Amino acid sequence: MAAERSSGRPRGDRPTAADFARLSREAAPKRRAARGEVYLVGAGPGDPELLTIRALKLIQRADVALYDHLISDEVLALLPKAVERVYVGKERANHTMRQEDINALLVRLAQEGRRVLRLKGGDPFVFGRGGEEIDTLSANGVRFEVVPGITAALGVAAYAGIPLTHRDHAQSCLFVTGHLKDGTMDLDWTALTRPRQTVVVYMGLTALAALCTKLVEHGLAAATPVAVVQQGTSRDQRVVTGALADIAAKVAKAKLHAPTLTIVGSVVSLRERLDWFSAPHATAARPPRRGRTR
Numbered sequence: 001m002a003a004e005r006s007s008g009r010p011r012g013d014r015p016t017a018a019d020f021a022r023l024s025r026e027a028a029p030k031r032r033a034a035r036g037e038v039y040l041v042g043a044g045p046g047d048p049e050l051l052t053i054r055a056l057k058l059i060q061r062a063d064v065a066l067y068d069h070l071i072s073d074e075v076l077a078l079l080p081k082a083v084e085r086v087y088v089g090k091e092r093a094n095h096t097m098r099q100e101d102i103n104a105l106l107v108r109l110a111q112e113g114r115r116v117l118r119l120k121g122g123d124p125f126v127f128g129r130g131g132e133e134i135d136t137l138s139a140n141g142v143r144f145e146v147v148p149g150i151t152a153a154l155g156v157a158a159y160a161g162i163p164l165t166h167r168d169h170a171q172s173c174l175f176v177t178g179h180l181k182d183g184t185m186d187l188d189w190t191a192l193t194r195p196r197q198t199v200v201v202y203m204g205l206t207a208l209a210a211l212c213t214k215l216v217e218h219g220l221a222a223a224t225p226v227a228v229v230q231q232g233t234s235r236d237q238r239v240v241t242g243a244l245a246d247i248a249a250k251v252a253k254a255k256l257h258a259p260t261l262t263i264v265g266s267v268v269s270l271r272e273r274l275d276w277f278s279a280p281h282a283t284a285a286r287p288p289r290r291g292r293t294r
Helices: 017-034 053-059 099-111 130-139 152-159 208-217 247-254 266-274
Strands: 037-042 064-067 084-087 115-120 143-147 172-177 197-202 225-230 238-243 260-264
Touching (some): 037 053, 037 130, 053 115, 053 143, 099 130, 152 260, 208 247, 208 260, 225 247, 225 266, 238 266, 260 266
Parallel strands (some): 037 115, 064 084, 064 115, 172 197
Antiparallel strands (some): 225 238, 225 260
């Protein structure tokens, strides 16, 4: 009789509800393991020590990583050696992969049952197209998780010794992108030139002169302080300060290059005495070299 039994039931007997329940329990772990998911992770402005604990955990459990050009070498070094790496960086006039293709690749990899790490500089939802990516994932029934990161406006300003708000200088802060989707600078200039606020411009290096001219035309004083920070939070961080009237010429003379962040407002005047990162007497440990920023 023992030879006539399989899975605890005589051959020919119809499966019972209990049998289906048992089989379902046994198969469930396999289905969960085979079902892929995407981790949309903000990697911060460059210094790997600014990663969140959750970001580090997901970096170490990924099967494949899609990363941008703003991810520092030191952050990439945290990926386990077995992780497949796919570079999908987009720079001005040089897109390795169209955004629509990146979205489709995320879906395909997840549908293959892989744990996909989408690693973005700064924060995924601050000029990082994270919303577009998870919109596609949601439409295709792909599980995903979003891990916020320290965006450049916060990390870079802190390392440059520039508080974005201050009781004596600014009660609000506005983030804008220096180049829009259509390649123009059709910004809300009235909003950008309100008094007692700080304006932070992402990706605005090539349009810096035009930006300054427009801000003055719409009411900001030509003497308004400005800082342009290159590769903020890294050992290669460089900061050039000036005013709307002369910052473009100073940046050109210094030969700054992307990635940069531009900070406009009277809070920039505080940098001279609040700069803790590059000051000769600073005691804070410096982050590794070659960091990049978003």
